[in-house]
Amino acid sequence: MVDAASDNRKTPLAFGSRLGLRQSPAALIGRYGALLVLAGLILYFSLASPYFMNARNMVQIINQAALGCIVAGGLTIVLAGGHFDLSIGYMASLSGVIVANLMAADVPVPVAMGVAIASGVIAGAVNGFLVTKLEIHALVATLGTGSLLVGVNYLLSSGVATSIAGIRPEFMSIAIGNWLGVPRPVYYMVIMSLILWAILSKTDFGRNVRAVGGNVEAAMLSGVPIKRVVTLTFVISGVCAAVTGVLLASTVGSGQPNGGDGYTLTSFAAAFVGSTVLREGQFHVFGTIVGGVTVAAGFNGLALIGVPPFVQYLFQGLLLIAAVALSSAGRRWSRG
Amino acid sequence: MSTSERKQPLIEARDISKSFGAMKVLKGVEMSFERGCVHGLVGANGAGKSTFLNIVGGVLRPDSGSIYVDGTPTVVTGPRHAADLGFSFIYQELALIPQFSAWENMTMRMRPKTALGIGDKGYRRRAAKAVSDKLHLQLDLEKPVSSLSVAERGLVAIGRALVGEARFIAMDEPTAALSDAECVRLFQIIQELKAQGVAIAYVSHRLDEVEDLCDNVTVFRNGEVAMRLQRGDYTRRKLVEGIAGDSTVSEKLARRRSPICSRATPALEVRKLSCPPRVKDVSFDLFEGEILGLAGLVGSGRTELARMIFGAESVWSGQMLLRGRPFAPASTRDAIAQGLALVPEERRTQGLVMEETISFNTSLGNTAAFRRKGLPLVDERKTRNAAKSVMDRLLIKAGSPGSRVATLSGGNQQKVVLGRWLLRSARIMVLDEPSRGVDVRARQQIWDAIEDFVNKGGAAIVISSELEELEACDRVMVMAEGKSVGELEADNVTETKMLELIYSAKENHLW
Structure with missing residues (x-):
């Protein structure tokens, strides 16, 4: 009777927390704060700029967010497994340089793309090896590989952009242009996000990722192959970064030696903002997309109202910090 | 101190209520703590004892009601304020800093300064040493807490509460991580504190302790005071009834020794297993259909032995045979694949992913x-149905398989860990402190499940620091300082015999 009674009192809470009902205002902010921020940004910029609130600009914002969301989606998997990946931006840059240089050297398009994406697999595997076998903290390990990737990048590119504009129209058409009025990158984002969402939420691998991220010791004692799972999360993140690099090269028509570097910061901002969306403090792919769109909406709106570029960095930094603060507060509140 | 002051309780709580979201955890609780008295708080998990103490300690604020200290209404604003008031706490969840040494953890609240205004480390060290002598701690105070065993950490946490001058000490399951001998020492200290006029709140699931120690007892049930008893007024039966709210639960574990245990086929043979300094030359057989108890003091190597068998700790020397075939698990995965299971010592940090659901776990x-x-996708329905079957079988009280385990009580959480292994058709199950911090009813249910498991041809090893609990085993092996010091069978499986063996080996070392 004792258990039954105490749990009858507890169950409504568990049920309520699923729906987000019957929670204190503080907990509601923890759950819906990020969505409120997005709504607030949209409202503010709609009032501040006549060019903000229209279908074309909305599509434009999502288009701007698209590539970043693919990198951030990969990062989300690593974060869900309890680690970090700081090398993703450099990986995206390197992948763009590889694909551009190979194409400039007359390598067929599919082969060039394959090599670029394979480089993401390798970088991810190296990260996984450093973290699981050599037991280096992921922050340090991926900072190190990030620098290695920059080195390889400059070795290949000598720090100069490789233009492919005009040489390979079939490659350019991958990411440029619309389909049914929507820019192509948006489709890639949707496809990649669906795949990543399915991996994290629907597969047994994704379950293991969440177990490792939630409690490594319990996962180990239950027979989850920790090292394999963690290594794979880094490989996925490397592949996502490499795919983004390829798409970026296609969009801009060249391989820019540091074209993707900025993705590291935007991805972290997106993933942490996303971790406060609907689930307190847990990383999930849908949330990351909301986060990515929030970052892009902010950038777009700030550009439209004509503030100098430094404000964009202030915005991104504040957003990242606020998101982390919110997500840890959300975790605290959700525990009561 | 005037007589009127002496009569006035040190702490008086009036009409304290507290809710977490929609869940009312305390409903108008009234209680007082008097100087020189040990006040027992008992009740099932989730009955509100810990929440109440957290309010007294300033960790939580009550929604309504007030606290009087020395007759003055006082709002305890935080743990620091509580410390200034002379309140000391030994919490259930050990709040220690792993990287700090034992003495640093024990003296964290102290801020002595030297003449130069610099923190006086020597003073803090000496204060820690004094307490550790008082407690007869055998651990190296310079060692970081992360390198200590769970029991040693428990002792450090107790030591921390004793450093400095306390007027009120609240102990939330202080003996949960201790072995019987260490408990005895703790009880002596409680008597000394009592004589010095310290007010003590004592929370425990172990009713024998409560019976021995407490001057008065308050029984919590569903966030309310269900019963108040004075010394001499309470019996175990009464306490159990108060906790359970009905009289059907027997406090003593009910179990008949299994008759089907045939000694013909050992399920597991362990030969001279060693991993010094924790485990030395341990040999035993485990038969199908039997529950083997592992008794011993904390730090006697029982947990390490369990983890070695489960492939979670490396084996230096020795052999194991599993159903007659050589067995040397390379990893926990390997051990699991061969039919082993481990219910670890700490369910929160080792057993469960707290933020996830029952079916996930x-x-x-x-x-x-x-x-x-044919697909690498999780079959959600199958997962939920399996969880549902475990919930029915182990009587797990929760809304649905989709309930988060963090919202369950300790006993139900433990059943989730146990259920995981029942779903994997394990053959040999090792349970490390399966009923720690679990209420009497859930403990009986857990033991019923273990019995059911061995009656179906499984074999179980149970580690427990409550020797009385181990009386339900078919056979008990006693360990001391990493060695096996004896086995008890049939009618010899008694608390007294176990204690005799433990102390025969420890006599020259312990105090």
């Missing part, structure tokens, strides 16, 4: 069984 690590045919 019962299927943890067992993804192959819950896969859709």
